[in-house]
Each structure stands twice: as structure tokens, then as C-alpha cells.
Amino acid sequence: MKNFTLLFSALLLTAFSWQANAQGDNCLAALAVTPGAYTADGPATGAGSVNSTNADWYAYAPVATGTIDISACGGPDTRLYVYDGTCAALVQIATSDDACGLGSEIIGIPVVGGTTYYFEFDDRWTTAGFDWNFTFTAPPPPFVCPAGAECASLAGEVSTDFDFTALPGASTCPGTLSVTIPAGNIVDSVTTFYDMTAGGGAYMSEQTSWLYSPTVGAGEAALSEGVGFSAGTMSYNRTGISFANTATGTVDFELHAGRTWGGAGCDNIYNKVDAGTWTIVVYHSLAPTCSQPASLTGTNVTGTSVDLGWTATGTETAWNIQYGPAGFMRGNRNNSSCRN
Numbered sequence: 001m002k003n004f005t006l007l008f009s010a011l012l013l014t015a016f017s018w019q020a021n022a023q024g025d026n027c028l029a030a031l032a033v034t035p036g037a038y039t040a041d042g043p044a045t046g047a048g049s050v051n052s053t054n055a056d057w058y059a060y061a062p063v064a065t066g067t068i069d070i071s072a073c074g075g076p077d078t079r080l081y082v083y084d085g086t087c088a089a090l091v092q093i094a095t096s097d098d099a100c101g102l103g104s105e106i107i108g109i110p111v112v113g114g115t116t117y118y119f120e121f122d123d124r125w126t127t128a129g130f131d132w133n134f135t136f137t138a139p140p141p142p143f144v145c146p147a148g149a150e151c152a153s154l155a156g157e158v159s160t161d162f163d164f165t166a167l168p169g170a171s172t173c174p175g176t177l178s179v180t181i182p183a184g185n186i187v188d189s190v191t192t193f194y195d196m197t198a199g200g201g202a203y204m205s206e207q208t209s210w211l212y213s214p215t216v217g218a219g220e221a222a223l224s225e226g227v228g229f230s231a232g233t234m235s236y237n238r239t240g241i242s243f244a245n246t247a248t249g250t251v252d253f254e255l256h257a258g259r260t261w262g263g264a265g266c267d268n269i270y271n272k273v274d275a276g277t278w279t280i281v282v283y284h285s286l287a288p289t290c291s292q293p294a295s296l297t298g299t300n301v302t303g304t305s306v307d308l309g310w311t312a313t314g315t316e317t318a319w320n321i322q323y324g325p326a327g328f329m330r331g332n333r334n335n336s337s338c339r340n
Contacts, residue, residue: 024057164258
């Protein structure tokens, strides 16, 4: 009877030891997981890596490149670290403490297919068990320039300028893209989209951005501003932009990005336009046979004369001019004509 009891206890100890390793008490024994919901037994045993004694460890190897979101909200006070590298040489890529109440949450961690990532929940604040989950998001399909448009994308990132927070104003480090409109065509409208990421203690609400074209000497009427008192990535997408309408030939566009907090001058530490995300889509159509001039100006105004100026938007060399008191209806007043 005593021999049987001793053997049964040994079996219990063996089973418990295997279960502890399966729960990921250290990096080498990290429990392999796939996107879904989990219940952690709590970091009461094992090996923590940063100012902690114990930890629960998990390992994830995505099959494709994308982003992951990890959340342990609504439970006890947790602290989370995310690493790549190896257990012998871990490289911390993200951390969270009290992101959602006392819980941990990290949104939008970039991951590369075939790379192993390690999640560590340590016992810095508690050893209690908790529920957590994570999701994987695949990148969107590659952008295809639509018919009737010329498109350009910037491979690199765009830094933000701490001194650019309002209009009139401009960044000293804008990103630049150019498109060439086919001969005989004019710009109809512009669409632009890009992502901006806040980090280094900065918030998304501190982002500013503005599209401008030095070719036509005009830009958007107002800044676009971020939303959210937290770090993270915000996507911007504006359509029907008209300030470059009727432009021809090669048209340059500048994306001016600014921030209202963090450091000085231009840098990419606090807020930035993410590399490879800024795209300009310039729609065009055939120029009318009698195109409307642009940028009409009047100077040297006297009681009997005025010097008029404008920019031709086509290949025309002659124009009709109609004038009268402010508010007159075209077709009912004086007419004149001029040539180049």
C-alpha cells in the first residue's frame, strides 16, 4: 500500500511538471499559439526577463507577413513584452503596461512570415490568472492605379516638423512625388492616402498633415489632424481634392507633415508618415477645345483700366474677355479679345 502511494505521487509530480512547461514558464518552453482566445494560469512560476521573477510565455510564428493585436483587457494588472530573436538573444519589439485600465494591450505589431515571436506576461504586478487574445491581420492587397489616373508612391517615410502646426505655414522636410499628365489632358481631381504613426510618448492627436503643389502654387484649404490620445497608427484618405485641377504636364506634390508635441524641428521619433504608405492618385481627362484659363489676376486698377493676367491651361493663343459691374451675367455685357 505504501509503495503504491509513492508511485502515484511520483506520477502526479511528473504530470504537473510537464503541464507547467506546456503553459510556457520560460522562453524555451513557450507555448505555441495561433490567433484566438486563451486563459493564462498566471505568472506564479517560471522565469521572467525584465524586473520580474516569474512569467507565462507564448510563441507565435505567423505563416505570412502582417500585423498582430494582443489584448489582456478587463482582467488583473498585467504587463506584457513582445520579442523576436532567439531565447538566448531576445530582442524586445513592444511592451505594454496599463494600456486598458490595469490590463495590457498592443495594437498593430508588424510581423514577418516565418519569424518566431515571443509574448511574455510577467509577475511584476500580479500572479493571478487572466484571459487574453490576439488577432492577425494580413496586409491589404497591392494598390493598382485606376484607369484614367496617374499614380505615384513614396517608398520612404516622411518626418514631421515641430514648427508646422497651422496654416499658413509649411514643413521644412516635406515628402515629394511627381506625376506626368498625358499630353492633351488636364487634371480633374486628386486622391491621396497615407498612414501616420505616433510613438516615443506622442499621441495620434498631435499629427498634422497637408497636401500642396509647388507646380500650381496651391494646396488644401485646411490641415488634416489626427485623433486619439494614445500612440498608434492613423490612416488618412482624402478624395476629390481640386486645387490642382486643370494642371498639365509634370505636376509636383508635397506632403507636409507636422506635430504639436515632442522634440524640435524635423524628426521621425514622435510622429511620422510611415514608409511606403503615401500615394497620390491624379485623375485626368482630355482638355476641352476651349479651356478655361486659371489664376486670373487684376493689377494696376484705376477708374478706367485694369491689367489682367491669367494662366493658359491648354495650347490656346487667343482669349475672349467679357467685363462689367460685379455680379453681371455673362453674355450681357461688354466684350473684348486678345492674343499672345
